[in-house]
Amino acid sequence: MLVFWWGQGAAWAVPLLNEPILPVPECRMEDGAKVRLGRQLFHEVRLSANNAMSCATCHPLDQWGMDGIPHSTRADGTLNTMHTPTVFNAVFNLAQFWNGRVLTLEEQVDEAVRVDMGANWNEVVRKLSQEPQYREEFARVYRGGIHAENIRNAIAAFERTLTTPNSRFDRHLRGDESALSKQEKEGYQLFKTLGCISCHQGVNIGGNMFHRFGILGGGGEEVASEPGELDRFVVTGVAEDRHAFKVPGLRNVARTAPYFHHGSVATLDEAVTIMARGQLGYTITPKERTLLVSFLFTLDGETNGDCR
């Protein structure tokens, strides 16, 4: 009996319990037809006023869901005042946009189409209705046919599948001893002891709360806020919410430079340093920075997170 137990025990992966970070679920069930339709719409340029821009223009799925530049250009040629975050794992966020002005992905789609892509919904519905394939698909999937609400729902349904499970760190959480190197494990430990974990926790390692940028000095002044910055204050009107933003999730953070709501920090090293000083009031040593960054690199997941 004992032998048997040992034999089996060695092969078991024992998940780590009570960790502040949770692994990304392996798969998320969504309506397959909706998701397919949403995928098509996600790449549909007719959603924009100039017929040249789709969701994927600023959120290219093969580039970790974001365009990698500080500010994306809108359909009308103006620059976005905020840095474009990745679309991957957006489903885990408590609200959308840096200041969390909308709660659901549907509302996010609505605003992106109207503001960033400069379109009006009646026009979009008219353009899509000219396509027989869309008429057919919508009729099959939705009761109301081609309709703004249904378009938003389909895209949101598709976006809900855009998670990045199975990162090395998640495997570590699930008990795979060999998933992380010693240095990476140390990096995680430091991430916890320094207090980064206070805000960057949960499934998305962040994304579930708001916080002021540079609360312990440094960050706010060093990286000056820009005109037109949409902070939490815009939403709540409370003075203490000035310079407050949604804490971004750190999934795939190594792949989604540049950083912060203004996107003006190009490297992870720099971002980590600013965060430590601004949010923790702590000046980290190069060694600590190296450890932290090596941990952040373990957060790269697989980008085919939907159940296909």
Add this chain to the structure above:
Amino acid sequence: MKGIEQLRWLGGVLIAVIMGWFASHSHMDRSHHDRLEEVVNRVLNLETGFNQKLVLIRFGILSHYDDTVTYQREVMNALQQARDQVGFQEEDGLGFLEAWRALELELRGKLDRIERFKTGHALLKNAMAHLPLMIHDRVRMIEQGMKGELDHGAVRELLNLLQEMMLFFNRHDNEEVLRRIEGLLANMVGFPQFTDVVDDVWLILAWKPRTDQLLDEIIHLPMAQKWQNLLRISYAHYLKRQKTALIYQVMLLGVSLGLLGMFLKVLWSLKVATTRQRRLQQAVDSSGDAIGTLDPLGAIQFINPGFTQTTGWSSSDVVGKSLHEIEGYLQESAVREGIRQAIEEGNSWRGLLSVRPKQNGSQTAGNICWQQFGLTPIHSKRGRLEGFVMLAHDITGLKQTEEQLVQAKEQAENADRIKGVINELLEISLIAEPLPVILHMALERILAISWLPIEQKGAVFLKDPGGERLLLSANVGMHPELQVRCARVAYGTCLCGLAAKTNETVFASHLDERHVIRLKDMSPHGHVCLPIQSGGRLLGVLDLNLRDGTQREEILEDFLELVTTTLAGVIERKQAEEMLQKLYHAIEQSPVAVVITDLRGVIEYVNPKFCLNSGYSREEVIGQHTRMLKSGHTPDEEYRELWASILQGQEWHGEFQTRKKSGELFWESVSISPLRASNGVITHFIAIKEDITERREIDDQLRSAKAAAEEANRAKSEFLANMSHEIRTPMNAIIGMTALCLHTEVTPKQENYLRKIERAAQSLLRILNDILDFSKIEAGRLEMEKTTFRVRDVVEHVATLVSLPAGEKGLAFVVRVDSDVPEHLIGDPLRLGQVLTNLASNAVKFTSKGEVTVVVQFTAKRGEEIGLRLAVRDTGIGLTPEQQGRLFQSFSQADSSTTRRYGGTGLGLSISKRLVEMMQGGFEVHSALGQGSEFAFTAWFALPSAQEVAKLAAKTLTRPVEAYGQMLRSVAAQPILLVEDNEFNQQVAKDLLELAGLTVRIAENGAEAVRVLEDGPYLVILMDLQMPVMDGHEATRRIRSMPEWQGVPIIAMTANVMTGEREQCLANGMNDYLSKPVDVDRLFSTLVRLLCPDAEALLAAPATSTPGIQPPELRLPVLPGMDREGALTRLAGNRDLYVKLLFRFLEGHRLSDREIRLALERGETALATRLLHTLKGVAGSIGAAVLQELCQEMEHDLTRGLVLEQERLVRLSEALRSVVAVVEEGCACLVRDRPEQGTGGSSAPKPEALLALVEEMYPHVQQSRPRPCLPLVTSMVAMGWTGEIGAAIGRLEQLLRKYRMKEAVIELDTLKKAIQLLI
């Protein structure tokens, strides 16, 4: 009245509106409330759970905020769902919407607080986490002796105190603790080292109460109360609605019942009125009388269909008009006046009208009709004139009937007279007299009619069945000359002819130009000629003479037509009767038996011939079933088939035996066919039976005569086959001896004679072969082989044979094989070649200049088969058509002069034709005298599979023995034990195996093999089966019984190819089986398979010819009549070995026949069998096929225990002698041609010396040291070898000089083997 009606309608609409109102309010839906209840319950659960989670978060037990996100999502969702229930409560006045808005505000406040809590808590948690670390850090710094004027101990204590207080500090601690902390901090302010600690503590102090305050607020928010409030309002609303709905429901029910009652009443009265109205309407509509209504002024308001029917005026014509305005309606002025007055005064009027109906009315157009007319005024209840009803009854029919009655009476009198005539004619037809007599009587009766304007002259003509002519059949009062001239009247001639031609009555009141056949002084008269026809078919013509000047109206044409119709019936019936009579006689007097049965097979009629044949009288068989005639010898199945066939309406033919009354059987040929009624239904069967007993006897005789003839022919063919065989044997001698003689010293004159003898003998041999083939074909013994072959090989072989004589005659010989001809086919290449050779040599024979062309073409594909067309064209003498016709007859040539000029048996083409037919093909010849010929034939072949082609390729491309040698090298260290009693076979096997580098030990028989095995291990045992002392089977059993020899492979080698031999060998423990003469490839591949399975894969690879290893061409002896090439193939092309075998054969088997004979005389059958067996093997090895076959037959018969006749032994002796003679002759040539190979030549170099040099060279070559080799090879060259060995030495020298040592080793091997063969 009208007012009440309107009021009623208004009431109905009002009630409906009220009902609608009630219905819309009586609807009661609980689902909104239920859903809300569900949402609220869910939220309350969620709230409770979430508050617990928040506490867990506050105390760091739950370390992430994901649950707050979930909560936010779910609670917002629930809020939205609650809002969705608002729909019906909007105007409720109970404040649901206000309550919901309050809830939303509260919830948003809560979510906002949660966010602030999270922010603060994160900060706090971080600060709390840092504090101990910082303090620990400072304490360590102090312990390490930090500079400064600090009281170390005090500071450390201070720090520890601070940590302790901070960590256990919570909201409920009193002001005291707070003050103390502030005191501690104040102490530290002076020290810059503690700035961050102080900052941290201040942060905690600032955020902690705030965070806890937020948590407290969140938890105590009256969320549940708000939600429940919402639910409560909803429920109150629900109750209110329920009450209202109930009231409305009751009211609705009451109103509905009232309405239903009203509705039913109205419905009932409506139904009664409608029914009454409908009945009235129907009565008016369906009345045949004309009915209408007029208004008080007399204008027509309405008319019924009867009016239209009787008068032709439709409603549209008359409505709105007065009666007087209808043209033709009121014709008489009295009537018009009367009616006008009646209308004016409002009185009724009755009277008779004669009406002229509307002109375009179809039914009564133009005819006056009579109406009984009535006009009646209608008054209202109050006596006011409302209008008139008019009713007119048509009485036209009555008036007409009156008139017709008068006419009918007149006609009835005529009809009686006509009926009398017709009846008399019909009576005449019943008299049993021939048709002309009947017709004559009928004619007389017709002419006797007094009430027709006819003279007493007339005739009846009948249609000539053979042509368009009328034949005079009966006449009355005709002039004799006229009778002659009218005996045959063509259609269209004279009046009767015209009637026949046109099929219409021809009438002439005078003699006119149509009357062609006339007499001189004819009295004037008229004619009526009526065609007698039945169903449109002309039967004849009735001709009556009329009184001159008769008008057509007078002749009562209808009556005369009736008469001809009656005559037609009479003629038809009479003719049918006569035909029936003929048929009856035909059957009655038929030379074959006829039986008619009903559908069950019960006989209804038999003819006298049947009675004669069967011996039964008619009375005995009629009513009986046909089975009474059964012989009992015909199988029931045949009867079943017969019945099945005829019941399906098909005819049945067959032969069977029938039983006579006397019991005697006789053969009948029977045809049974169904008889069908005119509607196609089968009613009877008719059997026509012919007695064929005699014919069958003749058939039997013919058959046996034919069999006898065939037997004789076969005997002849067999005789021929034997004869030719007998002739062949001496022919071999003649040819062989001639060849021998040619190799001796002869004068040119003698050589010329000898050459002629040789040619003569060869052609005699060809003739013999032809006869043999022909007789085989005749005897049906020729069988076509089915093997895979290359088409090109066959054609090339033909080319080799024919191109030489062609070349001698100066002819061009061209071969063309089309590219689409498949390379490999399945068929008989030998026979194909034979046909082609025959055609080609014929072509050469009959062509003196020009060319001979062989063309092979692909023609068609038929399933798996391929059709080829092979043609031979020449530019020779050509053939006349007559010659072409005789071409393929046996023993025939184009003409006898050809035979004289060109020779030949004339069998060639005949055989070729038969062979081609066996290849499913056919011959065609195109030729013109003097312009050359084309002989072409088609033949069909199967296509071989890739596997069969590979097998053929493997067979053709013989693997050099050396290649096997390389495969077997790994195991070559041990010797092979060859158990074989026959010296000759020993030689073959040993040499072959040694050629592959194997060592061979020989045991003479089984016993010796068992003994020899003791000496050491053997690789494999090759075991002959038939041996003296101990045979192969016994030896194998002994060997296998010894444990140490269990594993050694034993391969059986035997010339017995009987089935079952192989199985017996394997059962005895042998591993494999080879048949003799041993095929080299099979021998070695078997060895490789058994000994080195690793190398077996190599076997699968196609064998490639390895140039340079094969010895150069060695001239072989000419051996007429022997299969030299086949033998060589079996020896892997080793010519030297073959020559050696020939010599061994001469030494060892020259007298084998005597030994066999001796053994038989002594009764030692086993010995004789074995000797035959050995001789068979040897003969096979050297290619003496005839001898081999003879031995095999005799051996086979001996083993079956048969006694061999003397003649067969004589044949064996002759065959053996002939082979010996041929071989002797061939080998003699060999000795003469190659003196260096001679055994006794003193000048010849010594093989032993050469072998010594070769042995000396081996190690050097193997170790790639060319230097010591060169002097050795120089010595070899100096020995002056010529021929094969000389060439080998030359090649070796070249290789050594080029330092190609690996190839030199192989060459050395070859050389060594060549030498060993000599020693």
